[in-house]
Amino acid sequence: MKLKKLLSAIPFYNGNRFDEDLEIVDIEMDSRKVKPGFLFVCISGFTVDGHQYADEAVKNGAVAIIAEKHIEAKVPVIIVNDTSRTLAILANKFYDFPTSNIPLIGVTGTNGKTTVTYLLEKIFNDNKEKTGIIGTIQMKIGGDTYSTPNTTPNALDLQRFFKKMSDEQVEQGIMEVSSHALDLGRVYGCDYDVAIFTNLSQDHLDYHKDLDDYLRAKSLLFSQLGNNYNQDKQKFAVINADDTSSDLLMRSTAQHTLTYGCQKKADISAENIKLDASGTSFMLVTPIGSLHIHSKLIGMFNIYNMLAASAAAIARGVSLEVIKSALESIKGVNGRFEAVDVGQDYTVIVDYAHTPDSLENVLQTVKEFAENDIYVVVGCGGDRDRTKRPLMAQIAQKYTDLAILTSDNPRTEDPMAILEDMVEGLVEANDYEVIADRKEAIQKAIHYAKKDDIILIAGKGHETYQQIGHVKYDFDDREIAKKAMKAKGK
Ligand SMILES: CC(=O)N[C@H]1[C@@H](OP(=O)(O)OP(=O)(O)OC[C@H]2O[C@@H](n3ccc(=O)[nH]c3=O)[C@H](O)[C@@H]2O)O[C@H](CO)[C@@H](O)[C@@H]1O[C@H](C)C(=O)N[C@@H](C)C(=O)N[C@H](CCC(=O)O)C(=O)O
Numbered sequence: 001m002k003l004k005k006l007l008s009a010i011p012f013y014n015g016n017r018f019d020e021d022l023e024i025v026d027i028e029m030d031s032r033k034v035k036p037g038f039l040f041v042c043i044s045g046f047t048v049d050g051h052q053y054a055d056e057a058v059k060n061g062a063v064a065i066i067a068e069k070h071i072e073a074k075v076p077v078i079i080v081n082d083t084s085r086t087l088a089i090l091a092n093k094f095y096d097f098p099t100s101n102i103p104l105i106g107v108t109g110t111n112g113k114t115t116v117t118y119l120l121e122k123i124f125n126d127n128k129e130k131t132g133i134i135g136t137i138q139m140k141i142g143g144d145t146y147s148t149p150n151t152t153p154n155a156l157d158l159q160r161f162f163k164k165m166s167d168e169q170v171e172q173g174i175m176e177v178s179s180h181a182l183d184l185g186r187v188y189g190c191d192y193d194v195a196i197f198t199n200l201s202q203d204h205l206d207y208h209k210d211l212d213d214y215l216r217a218k219s220l221l222f223s224q225l226g227n228n229y230n231q232d233k234q235k236f237a238v239i240n241a242d243d244t245s246s247d248l249l250m251r252s253t254a255q256h257t258l259t260y261g262c263q264k265k266a267d268i269s270a271e272n273i274k275l276d277a278s279g280t281s282f283m284l285v286t287p288i289g290s291l292h293i294h295s296k297l298i299g300m301f302n303i304y305n306m307l308a309a310s311a312a313a314i315a316r317g318v319s320l321e322v323i324k325s326a327l328e329s330i331k332g333v334n335g336r337f338e339a340v341d342v343g344q345d346y347t348v349i350v351d352y353a354h355t356p357d358s359l360e361n362v363l364q365t366v367k368e369f370a371e372n373d374i375y376v377v378v379g380c381g382g383d384r385d386r387t388k389r390p391l392m393a394q395i396a397q398k399y400t401d402l403a404i405l406t407s408d409n410p411r412t413e414d415p416m417a418i419l420e421d422m423v424e425g426l427v428e429a430n431d432y433e434v435i436a437d438r439k440e441a442i443q444k445a446i447h448y449a450k451k452d453d454i455i456l457i458a459g460k461g462h463e464t465y466q467q468i469g470h471v472k473y474d475f476d477d478r479e480i481a482k483k484a485m486k487a488k489g490k
């Protein structure tokens with residue numbers, strides 16, 4: 001694309017000082033990835049300032065630069081107020097507004113985003129539609145998977161992936177939209193058809209000033225719904241009516257709303273709920289009819305996830321029969337309440353609970369079905385919200401017979417300092433142990449386990465690494481638990 005055409009996406013941009021007939025081969029925000037003919041965008045990051053790398057970008061072949069301040073360069077430098085937002089606008093234009101060709105569902109909320117996206121994948125695949133997914137575990141088109149460092153990638157990677165989805169005739173895009181992404185404008189310009197809200201509870205207070213600021217970030221998904229207005233497309237906000245933030249989110253959108261819930265009056269609800277250790281059953285009540293669902297997913301929180309997915313599928317025109325068969329056949333989501341079974345006579349569950357609310361939900365569920373002792377192995381991530389650490393330790397102790405506090409991904413923090421923050425939250429007299437080495441902590445829990453006990457290993461779920469400092473070491477809770485059980489003779 002010609003630089004001139006690309007720059008037409010920036011309002012009031014009228015700099016004719018440069019050779020705007022320059023051909024731009026692609027856009028980059030990372031100097032190390034720049035190739036001849038690229039446009040380099042300087043981003044002021046959290047760790048370094050991208051403006052420092054303009055020289056390197058030019059050496060690698062950048063033919064023009066977008067920056068927030070004057071820099072000396074042998075190529076045209078276009079100055080804008082906010083390079084992050086400009087990058088989102090330019091990437092959208094460069095890849096030809098790919099989300100206008102793909103029906104897109106965005107899922108936001110503190111917990112349940114990944115789960116809801118995989119429920120939706122199953123529903124749309126059963127409806128014979130090709131899906132594309134973007135989220136915490138991976139990005140995916142049909143059966144092909146791609147890794148991503150973020151739950152919601154930066155605007156450039158995101159628009160590139162949407163273009164790929166569009167080229168590969170994806171019929172339904174489904175993505176997790178993190179509060180960081182909303183706040184940093186990573187999803188600016190994405191044309192969502194359905195925006196889903198799961199719930200709001202404490203997390204990410206390292207980044208957001210307070211819970212109101214966190215909610216404000218989440219609300220951006222709803223206020224931008226339908227901005228790329230197209231009268232042929234109906235847009236829907238799917239909102240958890242039982243969550244205290246639902247009112248604000250409903251007021252944040254001018255589009256249709258579909259509410260779901262089990263307590264307050266809602267458009268889509270679950271009645272006659274039955275929960276047991278093998279799954280859940282309920283009557284799914286919707287504006288297009290009611291059906292009985294029997295699912296293998298465990299816990300009340302998963303009923304909410306199923307309601308959210310059903311509501312979005314209904315908004316997209318999927319029949320209740322397809323929704324029922326998909327929800328009844330899905331076995332679970334990678335690393336979410338995943339049983340690790342080598343034939344032992346006690347239960348081991350690996351789960352991704354890494355917030356106070358998710359840990360409480362999951363332990364409440366375990367407690368409801370426990371026939372004997374409950375052990376939890378849990379830690380908190382380094383370089384993340386410190387205030388959730390004592391709360392998570394308190395919850396770990398409240399619902400279990402033994403809490404083994406350990407490391408999650410310490411990142412650049414001292415693991416013992418993280419554990420000290422956790423221990424501050426302990427209030428009850430019952431037992432706890434602190435074992436900083438996660439492998440040892442898992443082995444210890446398995447060593448203690450007797451017939452009919454339950455061990456919950458929380459926080460890392462699907463992750464296959466442990467990040468210590470800046471290095472990611474191979475680490476999979478499930479593999480370590482299996483080895484420990486086999487070493488014990490099960
Ligand atoms: C705090 C945060 O969000 N950081 C994100 C951010 O990194 P950054 O701004 O620090 O980037 P930087 O390293 O300072 O670099 C600034 C600029 O210089 C450029 N650069 C850098 C070095 C070089 O040699 N040349 C060069 O050009 C970089 O490409 C970049 O454009 O931009 C990066 C690229 O998009 C992200 O990968 C990175 O996410 C990191 C991995 C992260 O941990 N983010 C977390 C907090 C996050 O966003 N999490 C949410 C999910 C939370 C949830 O569970 O809900 C997410 O959506 O993932």
Ligand SMILES: Nc1ncnc2c1ncn2[C@@H]1O[C@H](COP(=O)(O)OP(=O)(O)OP(=O)(O)O)[C@@H](O)[C@H]1O
Nearest residue numbers: 110111112113114115136301336351352353358362
């Ligand atoms: N609707 C829910 N409400 C509360 N807790 C939930 C809910 N759904 C899942 N959980 C718990 O939260 C954990 C994480 O679930 P999931 O990965 O679906 O959430 P997420 O919102 O994608 O998380 P992340 O912010 O890390 O992307 C699960 O392992 C489970 O313990």
Ligand SMILES: N[C@H](CCC[C@H](N)C(=O)O)C(=O)O
Nearest residue numbers: 354380381384408409459460
């Ligand atoms: N997306 C979340 C994941 C947390 C997972 C947990 N294992 C941790 O490392 O803290 C985050 O980056 O805050």
Ligand SMILES: [Mg+2]
Nearest residue numbers: 113114136176
């Ligand atoms: Mg997720």
